[in-house]
Amino acid sequence: KNEVEQSPQNLTAQEGEFITINCSYSVGISALHWLQQHPGGGIVSLFMLSSGKKKHGRLIATINIQEKHSSLHITASHPRDSAVYICAAEGGSGGSNYKLTFGKGTLLTVNP
Amino acid sequence: DSGVTQTPKHLITATGQRVTLRCSPRSGDLSVYWYQQSLDQGLQFLIQYYNGEERAKGNILERFSAQQFPDLHSELNLSSLELGDSALYFCASSSSGLLNTGELFFGEGSRLTVL
Numbered sequence: 001k002n003e004v005e006q007s008p009q010n011l012t013a014q015e016g017e018f019i020t021i022n023c024s025y026s027v028g029i030s031a032l033h034w035l036q037q038h039p040g041g042g043i044v045s046l047f048m049l050s051s052g053k054k055k056h057g058r059l060i061a062t063i064n065i066q067e068k069h070s071s072l073h074i075t076a077s078h079p080r081d082s083a084v085y086i087c088a089a090e091g092g093s094g095g096s097n098y099k100l101t102f103g104k105g106t107l108l109t110v111n112p
Numbered sequence: 113d114s115g116v117t118q119t120p121k122h123l124i125t126a127t128g129q130r131v132t133l134r135c136s137p138r139s140g141d142l143s144v145y146w147y148q149q150s151l152d153q154g155l156q157f158l159i160q161y162y163n164g165e166e167r168a169k170g171n172i173l174e175r176f177s178a179q180q181f182p183d184l185h186s187e188l189n190l191s192s193l194e195l196g197d198s199a200l201y202f203c204a205s206s207s208s209g210l211l212n213t214g215e216l217f218f219g220e221g222s223r224l225t226v227l
Contacts, residue, residue, distance in 0.1 A: 105154065
């Protein structure tokens, strides 16, 4: 069974700060997903990556397969980035490639 | 708007009852995934269907069942409801689902409250 750990659990930042959220997992995976969940509850997929780095606007996701670790970075943070960020590991040893194991999420609050 | 539609948005029912949650995937997506989000367990994968067939099962209770119909919409049936079944139930769809999950598009969720 894959264990997915996220840190920090809570993060408060000032507008404009650089944000890093970390995710580690215990067994090899086929892909790592980063999701964003706003207070209203809706979930949006930000990234799916299996190696290297992906960038979308102010968001950057990286993954290190050997270290079983991924990071989500937000540059020039803005209050509208306030949300829960969830990483999810897909597949892994003995697991289906369709089964996501989720971290508990990081609650990010960006103050103006 | 993700293009994934879930109904109902809110549902309040009593213990022992049965409910059905419905999901219409994005146009053209063959894969539908169901997830449960509760305060104590967080998000958990329940089940996946691909083009009408069950493809993967997660932590889905025996009291729960799902199916995907020929028009690709899916239903999640929850029976003999218990207080602990109170949660947000999300449906997601993807155009993939053969080799991996692919990019997921989530519905707004169905909030179930069991009293």
